[in-house]
Amino acid sequence: MQTLLYCIQLDEVQNLPGNFRRRRAFTIRIDEKRMFEIIEESKPRSVALNGPEGLLPKIQDAADHITERFGINAYVIGDTCWGSCDLNTHAADMLGADILFNVGHTVAMERFGKVVMINAYDDISFASVAEKCAMSLKEKYRSVSLLTDSQHLLELEPVKRIFEQHGYKVVMGRGRGQLRDAQVFGCEFYPAHSIQSLVDAYIFLGQSTFHAASIAMSTEKPTYMLDPYFDEFSEVNEFARGLQKRAILSIYNALDAERFAVIIGLKEGQLSRPRAMEIKNLLEKCGKKVQLIALTEITNERLQVFKGIDAFVQVACPRIGTDNHFKKPVLSVPQAMALIRLLKKEPIEDFLKAQHWL
Numbered sequence: 297m298q299t300l301l302y303c304i305q306l307d308e309v310q311n312l313p314g315n316f317r318r319r320r321a322f323t324i325r326i327d328e329k330r331m332f333e334i335i336e337e338s339k340p341r342s343v344a345l346n347g348p349e350g351l352l353p354k355i356q357d358a359a360d361h362i363t364e365r366f367g368i369n370a371y372v373i374g375d376t377c378w379g380s381c382d383l384n385t386h387a388a389d390m391l392g393a394d395i396l397f398n399v400g401h402t403v404a405m406e407r408f409g410k411v412v413m414i415n416a417y418d419d420i421s422f423a424s425v426a427e428k429c430a431m432s433l434k435e436k437y438r439s440v441s442l443l444t445d446s447q448h449l450l451e452l453e454p455v456k457r458i459f460e461q462h463g464y465k466v467v468m469g470r471g472r473g474q475l476r477d478a479q480v481f482g483c484e485f486y487p488a489h490s491i492q493s494l495v496d497a498y499i500f501l502g503q504s505t506f507h508a509a510s511i512a513m514s515t516e517k518p519t520y521m522l523d524p525y526f527d528e529f530s531e532v533n534e535f536a537r538g539l540q541k542r543a544i545l546s547i548y549n550a551l552d553a554e555r556f557a558v559i560i561g562l563k564e565g566q567l568s569r570p571r572a573m574e575i576k577n578l579l580e581k582c583g584k585k586v587q588l589i590a591l592t593e594i595t596n597e598r599l600q601v602f603k604g605i606d607a608f609v610q611v612a613c614p615r616i617g618t619d620n621h622f623k624k625p626v627l628s629v630p631q632a633m634a635l636i637r638l639l640k641k642e643p644i645e646d647f648l649k650a651q652h653w654l
């Protein structure tokens with residue numbers, strides 16, 4: 297999933313409305329050593345690098361270090377890169393780069409063809425916030441599961457020990473596909489679902505309300521977010537209910553639409569023609585007209601260009617509709633399937649309660 301990384305090395309004071317909060321210092325460390333090993337083994341003529349926007353300054357440094365050390369060109373691909381679904385090997389091919397280092401989206405596999413996934417870990421400690429959370433929740437829950445995103449995977453074990461010292465049973469969900477144990481993307485939650493019946497609550501490590509809220513929506517269990525930067529934890533279920541209401545509202549806003557466009561995302565890990573065809577066929581059976589559109593960046597601005605469309609369904613990334621503002625309804629796959637159920641006069645409860653939202 298989309299991983300937002302911020303690169304801050306000194307203490308920073310953030311001014312929030314009516315409130316000064318001190319952000320703790322941290323550094324993101326890119327595994328340049330692994331890049332160098334791979335270059336030494338493979339002897340590429342040139343390489344390309346990409347990663348999330350917040351990491352680009354560090355990626356620029358890594359590219360400089362590669363050129364200084366090996367005397368080869370290292371291209372920094374500056375396009376957006378939202379996750380391991382958005383690798384942009386096409387750009388690396390056009391540049392003639394033999395290797396594409398994708399930085400900051402740690403997944404279960406290191407290599408996909410010419411792509412090498414390079415770890416970038418945040419060195420901030422969760423010890424203090426985990427201690428506070430474990431102390432505060434111990435009267436409420438006996439068993440918890442820990443989950444996190446790519447950049448905090450190394451913190452899972454220390455946080456597990458803290459919760460165990462406070463008497464909790466800590467269950468770590470098994471990874472699947474690209475997900476490592478206890479890892480989630482913004483659209484995939486297999487480690488949370490596999491142990492659902494064994495735990496009372498989920499603890500998400502990281503400052504991503506959207507990851508944490510997605511876990512809450514997909515499991516409907518108490519979910520807490522540990523924010524190490526501000527040293528505080530919070531329950532996200534209320535926020536998740538708000539997001540869910542917005543998702544339901546979009547479905548109802550699309551109910552009377554006559555003409556739909558089903559958008560196929562052109563990012564390589566988001567291309568899903570079979571899903572698009574399935575939804576097109578189902579909508580047509582409900583009497584709707586459907587046009588197929590292919591797009592790389594699905595934004596409100598791009599969608600304004602298309603005439604005569606009452607509502608859109610996009611099969612690229614389920615977060616596009618929730619994380620952005622659109623003038624017309626833009627439904628994700630689970631929302632589109634719920635709409636089709638509504639059109640068939642069937643109930644739509646639990647439409648987000650799934651391990652994978654694609």
Ligand code: SF4
Pocket residue numbers: 297298378379380381382481482483484566612613614615
């Ligand atoms: S499809 Fe969207 S939510 Fe899923 S991994 Fe890609 S960017 Fe993240």
